[in-house]
Amino acid sequence: MGWMHTARFLTTAAQLHHLPPINVPEIAFVGRSNAGKSTCINTLTQQKQLAYASKRPGRTQHINLFSLGKQGLTDAVLADLPGYGYAAVPKQDKIRWQRVMANYLVTRENLKGIVLLCDPRLGLTELDEVLLDVIRPRVQEGLKFLILLTKADKLTRVQGAKALSIARLQAGGGEAKIFSALKKQGVDEVAQLLWDWSHEAPSDPDAAPSPAATQTALGHEPGNETASEHDEPTRED
Ligand code: GDP
Numbered sequence: 001m002g003w004m005h006t007a008r009f010l011t012t013a014a015q016l017h018h019l020p021p022i023n024v025p026e027i028a029f030v031g032r033s034n035a036g037k038s039t040c041i042n043t044l045t046q047q048k049q050l051a052y053a054s055k056r057p058g059r060t061q062h063i064n065l066f067s068l069g070k071q072g073l074t075d076a077v078l079a080d081l082p083g084y085g086y087a088a089v090p091k092q093d094k095i096r097w098q099r100v101m102a103n104y105l106v107t108r109e110n111l112k113g114i115v116l117l118c119d120p121r122l123g124l125t126e127l128d129e130v131l132l133d134v135i136r137p138r139v140q141e142g143l144k145f146l147i148l149l150t151k152a153d154k155l156t157r158v159q160g161a162k163a164l165s166i167a168r169l170q171a172g173g174g175e176a177k178i179f180s181a182l183k184k185q186g187v188d189e190v191a192q193l194l195w196d197w198s199h200e201a202p203s204d205p206d207a208a209p210s211p212a213a214t215q216t217a218l219g220h221e222p223g224n225e226t227a228s229e230h231d232e233p234t235r236e237d
Contacts, residue, residue, distance in 0.1 A: 003068060004191045007045035007078060010065040016103050019063060025198040026065075026077045026110045027144075030101070031117030032125055033083030036150030036181065040117055041066075041080060043181040044191055051080055061097055063104065068198070076198035077110075085127045098127075102134045113144030113197040115190075120149040120163035120178075124170055136172060144197045145174025148190065152180040 013019045031037045041051035050066060061082050069075040081101055084094070105114065114135055118124055124132070124147075139145045147167045152160055160178055167176035177193075179186035 003070065003195055004044045005046045006070055007041075007047060007050055007066045007068050009050070010067045010074075010077060012062045012064045014062050016063075016100055016107075019065070019104075019108075022065075022077055022110050024069075024074055024076050024110065025112035026079055026108060027113045027115065027194055027197060028079040028081055028105065028108075028111060029115050029117065030081045030105075030131060031083060032119075032122075032127060033086040035083065035117040035119050036179075037080070037083060037117045039181045040148065040150060040179060041078065043184070043187055044194075045078075061093065063100075076112075076194075079104075079108075079111075084131075085125060098130070101131070105131070105135050106138065111138075111143065113146070113194070114174075115146045115148050115194075117148050117150050118167070119151055120155060120160070120167070121151070123163070123166070132170070132172075139173045145171060146190075146193065147171045147174065147176040148186075149176065149178045150180070151182070152178040152185055153182045 011020060029037055029041060038051035042048055045051075045066070051064075063082070064080040066078040066080070067074040067076075068078060081104065082097060084097065084101070089097075105111070116128065116131065118128060135143065135145065147170060149160075149163050149167055155163065164176055164178055170176075177186055177189060179190060181187075
């Protein structure tokens with residue numbers, strides 16, 4: 001879907017309070033490291049390097065935001081959250097990150113949906129379950145939620161169908177889909193779903209920003225250097 005291909009780097013932040021408040025719908029990608037998150041984002045946006053920014057040394061524990069929208073306007077934002085569960089990360093860092101992520105998922109006001117990437121050969125791990133517990137109340141309140149089973153090309157049809165039915169149960173009020181970057185399976189379907197999430201008519205008129213407000217928040221604020229895709233933010237904590 002062309003809309004996803006408009007993705008461009010917006011900003012990166014190591015701490016929640018460094019993330020700019022944004023008044024367009026935001027969709028967060030989360031998952032265990034190696035789940036296929038970067039490959040999925042790059043496939044959906046048709047940009048080979050976009051999500052690999054998150055893998056650069058010093059950036060692995062940042063939240064990276066990408067703007068989406070045609071003609072330079074931003075009508076949604078993708079948030080690439082750091083992969084968790086990577087064994088080599090020191091325990092203190094893991095705990096800090098679990099806290100940052102939980103706070104993000106619970107408090108981010110413009111968060112519209114969460115995509116949880118999962119390698120179906122492993123299924124949901126303990127850390128995925130912790131995350132599910134954190135977001136469940138928000139999903140019950142209407143936050144969109146998708147469990148995306150990656151690397152589907154590694155499964156037979158029967159295995160895929162079984163993994164999908166388990167994931168659907170685990171998703172609670174959310175949904176589950178199968179995805180393969182290698183076979184381009186599920187790409188259009190997921191792109192369409194994310195578009196629908198971001199453009200759904202709000203039930204409460206006060207809850208959604210007008211496009212004009214969005215422009216002000218993102219594009220025309222004086223000194224908003226982080227909105228430039230050419231800018232490499234240097235802030236480190
Ligand atoms: P991340 O740590 O979650 O960002 O995971 P990556 O996107 O780096 O992927 C982890 C590994 O899985 C890499 O070796 C990828 O090449 C591989 N991978 C990702 N998506 C697919 C897929 O759709 N099919 C197959 N066969 N391998 C994949």
